[in-house]
Amino acid sequence: xxxxxxxxxxxxxxxxxxxxxxxxxxxxxxxxxxxxxxxxxxxxxxxxxxxxxxxxxxxxxxxxxxxxxxxxxxxxxxxxxxxxxxxxxxxxxxxxxxxxxxxxxxxxxxxxxxxxxxxxxxxxxxxxxxxxxxxxxxxxxxxxxxxxxxxxxxxxxxxxxxxxxxxxxxxxxxxxxxxxxxxxxxxxxxxxxxxxxxxxxxxxxxxxxxxxxxxxxxxxxxxxxxxxxxxxxxxxxxxxxxxxxxxxxxxxxxxxxxxxxxxxxxxxxxxxxxxxxxxxxxxxxxxxxxxxxxxxxxxxxxxxxxxxxxxxxxxxxxxxxxxxxxxxxxxxxxxxxxxxxxxxxxxxxxxxxxxxxxxxxxxxxxxxxxxxxxxxxxxxxxxxxxxxxxxxxxxxxxxxxxxxxxxxxxxxxxxxxxxxxxxxxxxxxxxxxxxxxxxxxxxxxxxxxxxxxxxxxxxxxxxxxxxxxxxxxxxxxxxxxxxxxxxxxxxxxxxxxxxxxx
Amino acid sequence: xxxxxxxxxxxxxxxxxxxxxxxxxxxxxxxxxxxxxxxxxxxxxxxxxxxxxxxxxxxxxxxxxxxxxxxxxxxxxxxxxxxxxxxxxxxxxxxxxxxxxxxxxxxxxxxxxxxxxxxxxxxxxxxxxxxxxxxxxxxxxxxxxxxxxxxxxxxxxxxxxxxxxxxxxxxxxxxxxxxxxxxxxxxxxxxxxxxxxxxxxxxxxxxxxxxxxxxxxxxxxxxxxxxxxxxxxxxxxxxxxxxxxxxxxxxxxxxxxxxxxxxxxxxxxxxxxxxxxxxxxxxxxxxxxxxxxxxxxxxxxxxxxxxxxxxxxxxxxxxxxxxxxxxxxxxxxxxxxxxxxxxxxxxxxxxxxxxxxxxxxxxxxxxxxxxxxxxxxxxxxxxxxxxxxxxxxxxxxxxxxxxxxxxxxxxxxxxxxxxxxxxxxxxxxxxxxxxxxxxxxxxxxxxxxxxxxxxxxx
Numbered sequence: 001x002x003x004x005x006x007x008x009x010x011x012x013x014x015x016x017x018x019x020x021x022x023x024x025x026x027x028x029x030x031x032x033x034x035x036x037x038x039x040x041x042x043x044x045x046x047x048x049x050x051x052x053x054x055x056x057x058x059x060x061x062x063x064x065x066x067x068x069x070x071x072x073x074x075x076x077x078x079x080x081x082x083x084x085x086x087x088x089x090x091x092x093x094x095x096x097x098x099x100x101x102x103x104x105x106x107x108x109x110x111x112x113x114x115x116x117x118x119x120x121x122x123x124x125x126x127x128x129x130x131x132x133x134x135x136x137x138x139x140x141x142x143x144x145x146x147x148x149x150x151x152x153x154x155x156x157x158x159x160x161x162x163x164x165x166x167x168x169x170x171x172x173x174x175x176x177x178x179x180x181x182x183x184x185x186x187x188x189x190x191x192x193x194x195x196x197x198x199x200x201x202x203x204x205x206x207x208x209x210x211x212x213x214x215x216x217x218x219x220x221x222x223x224x225x226x227x228x229x230x231x232x233x234x235x236x237x238x239x240x241x242x243x244x245x246x247x248x249x250x251x252x253x254x255x256x257x258x259x260x261x262x263x264x265x266x267x268x269x270x271x272x273x274x275x276x277x278x279x280x281x282x283x284x285x286x287x288x289x290x291x292x293x294x295x296x297x298x299x300x301x302x303x304x305x306x307x308x309x310x311x312x313x314x315x316x317x318x319x320x321x322x323x324x325x326x327x328x329x330x331x332x333x334x335x336x337x338x339x340x341x342x343x344x345x346x347x348x349x350x351x352x353x354x355x356x357x358x359x360x361x362x363x364x365x366x367x368x369x370x371x372x373x374x375x376x377x378x379x380x381x382x383x384x385x386x387x388x389x390x391x392x393x394x395x396x397x398x399x400x401x402x403x404x405x406x407x408x409x410x411x412x413x414x415x416x417x418x419x420x421x422x423x424x425x426x427x428x429x430x431x432x433x434x435x436x437x438x439x440x441x442x443x444x445x446x447x448x449x450x451x452x453x454x455x456x457x458x459x460x461x462x463x464x465x466x467x468x469x470x471x472x473x474x475x476x477x478x479x480x481x482x483x484x485x486x487x488x489x490x491x492x493x494x495x496x497x498x499x500x501x502x
Numbered sequence: 503x504x505x506x507x508x509x510x511x512x513x514x515x516x517x518x519x520x521x522x523x524x525x526x527x528x529x530x531x532x533x534x535x536x537x538x539x540x541x542x543x544x545x546x547x548x549x550x551x552x553x554x555x556x557x558x559x560x561x562x563x564x565x566x567x568x569x570x571x572x573x574x575x576x577x578x579x580x581x582x583x584x585x586x587x588x589x590x591x592x593x594x595x596x597x598x599x600x601x602x603x604x605x606x607x608x609x610x611x612x613x614x615x616x617x618x619x620x621x622x623x624x625x626x627x628x629x630x631x632x633x634x635x636x637x638x639x640x641x642x643x644x645x646x647x648x649x650x651x652x653x654x655x656x657x658x659x660x661x662x663x664x665x666x667x668x669x670x671x672x673x674x675x676x677x678x679x680x681x682x683x684x685x686x687x688x689x690x691x692x693x694x695x696x697x698x699x700x701x702x703x704x705x706x707x708x709x710x711x712x713x714x715x716x717x718x719x720x721x722x723x724x725x726x727x728x729x730x731x732x733x734x735x736x737x738x739x740x741x742x743x744x745x746x747x748x749x750x751x752x753x754x755x756x757x758x759x760x761x762x763x764x765x766x767x768x769x770x771x772x773x774x775x776x777x778x779x780x781x782x783x784x785x786x787x788x789x790x791x792x793x794x795x796x797x798x799x800x801x802x803x804x805x806x807x808x809x810x811x812x813x814x815x816x817x818x819x820x821x822x823x824x825x826x827x828x829x830x831x832x833x834x835x836x837x838x839x840x841x842x843x844x845x846x847x848x849x850x851x852x853x854x855x856x857x858x859x860x861x862x863x864x865x866x867x868x869x870x871x872x873x874x875x876x877x878x879x880x881x882x883x884x885x886x887x888x889x890x891x892x893x894x895x896x897x898x899x900x901x902x903x904x905x906x907x908x909x910x911x912x913x914x915x916x917x918x919x920x921x922x923x924x925x926x927x928x929x930x931x932x933x934x935x936x937x938x939x940x941x942x943x944x945x946x947x948x949x950x951x952x953x954x955x956x957x958x959x960x
Contacts, residue, residue, distance in 0.1 A: 045594075048842045052598040055572035055840065057590040062554065062577060072545070077552040080578045095551045099539075102627040106635055107545035136597045144599070157763045160842065194763060201765040201884055280689065281542040284649040284681040284697070285937065287876070287893075292687030353544070371548045407879045409912075411891040413691050416912055416958045418889050420881050440881060440889075442912070442956055472548075473540055473651050475939075495955060500887050500916050 071110020123322025188214025257403025287412025302449030380483030694725030759844025855927025
């Protein structure tokens with residue numbers, strides 16, 4: 001095990017330091033202020049081709065101060081350790097106030113913070129098994145066992161088994177009396193096989209592509225993934241994909257697995273309902289939204305069987321915590337209910353701009369180094385009924401069941417998307433039949449969700465973790481989860497990929 | 503805080519080397535000073551005045567089976583944090599499986615030093631506010647919603663290892679970008695919009711007026727876009743659009759790992775003609791518009807390295823381990839080690855051609871002028887089949903004349919085939935970035951038969 005550097009200061013010292021920064025800012029004329037001290041420890045282990053190729057234990061520690069003055073915000077941040085942060089507080093206060101004063105004359109409309117940030121207390125991720133106390137030998141053994149089962153076939157040109165474990169501790173103090181302490185732990189991992197045959201190279205991943213799958217929680221999350229038990233299947237599917245036909249173009253029924261649906265939800269529901277995007281404040285890089293501020297209550301977002309819930313309290317969510325980085329208590333609210341758009345995800349600043357009474361607690365920053373912005377929280381598709389096997393059995397021959405993201409692209413207003421999955425099967429006789437590669441479907445967000453005619457039930461529903469959501473300018477990375485059960489969509493357009501290959 | 507001077511950084515690194523029990527140790531210290539103001543049409547939305555350190559320790563224990571290796575890092579430079587990182591790296595490395603393919607750390611090298619630009623480092627919020635106010639006033643005069651970023655950053659990196667390698671360098675970067683669009687939901691799909699950016703090495707090179715003029719006039723011109731059905735079309739891609747495509751060649755195309763795995767278009771084709779003979783691409787950290795560090799993540803020197811010359815591909819870029827594995831020279835393209843990602847070209851420069859903008863438009867004849875591409879991603883790596891959207895103004899070109907705007911389109915196109923269909927390269931290259939990261943130097947290019955496959959509004 002690699003124990004994170006022990007804090008040399010009692011927690012109340014951190015709280016006192018944050019409070020000191022806020023008090024000094026207020027004493028020097030700030031209208032409002034908040035300070036966050038964030039300490040993050042991570043352990044990343046990746047075995048590639050049966051050898052440990054990535055073995056990293058980064059730590060991050062620093063203080064951020066944000067002030068509001070004359071309708072503008074100033075933000076300054078400095079690294080630890082405690083003594084350095086303590087020495088830097090006076091400078092941070094001066095720099096925050098100076099930048100806010102310089103920028104205030106540019107504000108056409110003064111910033112207004114919606115609601116209050118006066119919560120006090122502590123939140124800790126429920127952890128059954130502290131990931132930093134499990135021995136390194138056990139962790140490496142778990143990965144090596146999975147890695148060995150990914151190999152053994154000459155077609156496999158690369159295999160990978162990895163895990164990442166993270167603990168983030170944060171102290172936050174606000175000028176409105178808020179004082180919170182949070183300890184957030186998340187764990188997860190993945191396996192991946194890359195195979196080559198017949199001049200084709202294909203990848204198969206488990207439990208999800210990209211970084212894998214993660215949940216808030218301890219090492220029990222990694223154990224539950226059963227990487228070893230899925231390795232041979234992943235290897236064999238990677239090889240089989242090299243021999244599979246490319247998914248044919250045309251209009252067909254599509255059933256998406258939960259992992260792919262998580263990405264679909266993320267891109268076509270999560271981002272377009274972030275209020276800062278709706279207000280046009282993300283347009284300079286990632287883009288805006290097709291949705292407008294007057295759309296809640298009137299915009300038909302999807303079919304009646306489609307409902308999306310935002311929930312920063314759900315067990316296991318990567319954005320499950322006590323408070324956001326504005327200091328606002330976590331909560332649960334509807335984004336789309338029975339197909340109708342109900343509301344947006346907002347922080348205090350965007351909610352203030354929109355004239356709302358309070359934020360939805362989605363304001364988050366990447367560590368101590370960045371100012372908070374509106375971020376997707378845990379947004380999930382509500383389950384319907386029945387099992388995946390029921391869904392397949394009730395679907396006509398020629399339909400496609402596809403899962404696991406391979407590539408994704410969506411326009412700057414979150415309307416036109418095109419996604420390619422790692423794997424697909426043609427449905428015949430109510431079952432998965434012919435294996436297909438490069439299934440690529442294209443659609444328009446509202447039209448696509450209106451084509452949904454069935455969502456599988458709670459027995460198929462689970463959270464999928466996203467750990468690489470980039471947003472902001474300069475870009476920040478955030479984590480969140482999306483719950484989904486497989487769902488069926490009628491008349492989906494599949495793109496002709498075969499003709500574009502050599 | 504200031505960036506660490508070379509001597510100070512080496513002193514900290516030497517203390518780590520002295521405390522290390524490992525057979526080989528490498529210390530990398532990164533420092534960043536960053537100031538930015540982000541703005542929307544109502545004024546500044548976020549700003550930051552910030553600095554950070556990142557000290558990474560890579561340790562290696564050697565036995566008969568190879569190197570056992572690991573890394574740990576800290577964001578503070580005090581003794582406890584630094585030694586804590588060393589301790590964590592040693593614990594990890596001792597239990598690591600041995601890597602037979604690892605090569606010994608490289609010894610002393612000569613690299614060209616560099617220092618941060620003082621005016622860039624000192625550029626204030628007040629000065630950034632002047633840039634932003636000018637942009638907002640101009641946008642408001644045209645009833646456009648403006649938003650963008652004013653940013654100055656200086657960085658330094660020092661690498662010291664137990665084999666005697668000691669390298670240090672600094673970079674500076676200044677940016678002003680402006681995106682303007684008609685207000686309201688769906689503004690970019692139904693209204694006029696455009697963006698422009700100036701990313702330079704030094705703050706006094708940033709041409710704020712040109713950015714504002716380009717973005718505003720293009721957004722006004724983009725209003726009233728016609729609906730256009732997707733189909734293969736000849737296109738003139740502006741440098742921002744070219745960058746969004748070329749960035750995918752850095753690791754997936756030119757990197758040794760994908761080359762070896764067979765997922766690169768280079769696999770089996772080194773020495774062959776892969777693109778139009780009008781296409782030449784190099785990796786050049788010394789280019790005047792990039793001025794990158796002259797050493798890679800292992801401290802190995804990096805120089806101007808040709809990747810494609812007149813359409814003919816050279817071999818992949820390598821790092822120390824991949825060079826030995828493939829029996830190729832080390833081209834100095836290592837990421838921070840140890841890493842599973844493999845080497846990557848990170849200072850791409852596409853060579854300028856011989857056509858002025860007017861000549862390119864004339865040569866295009868009838869087609870589309872595309873300013874920017876958005877959210878480009880890889881469908882299939884072997885032939886670099888990419889998909890993405892146009893953004894920030896797409897205009898008809900009729901008989902070489904730029905005409906009215908059309909709605910945004912999605913493309914699904916093999917980059918290898920597209921670069922094989924280049925029929926003209928502009929005579930002015932510029933530094934540009936893309937949403938998916940990375941910056942490179944590219945000119946405008948004319949491509950025949952670009953594959954548009956759907957439109958934003960269906």
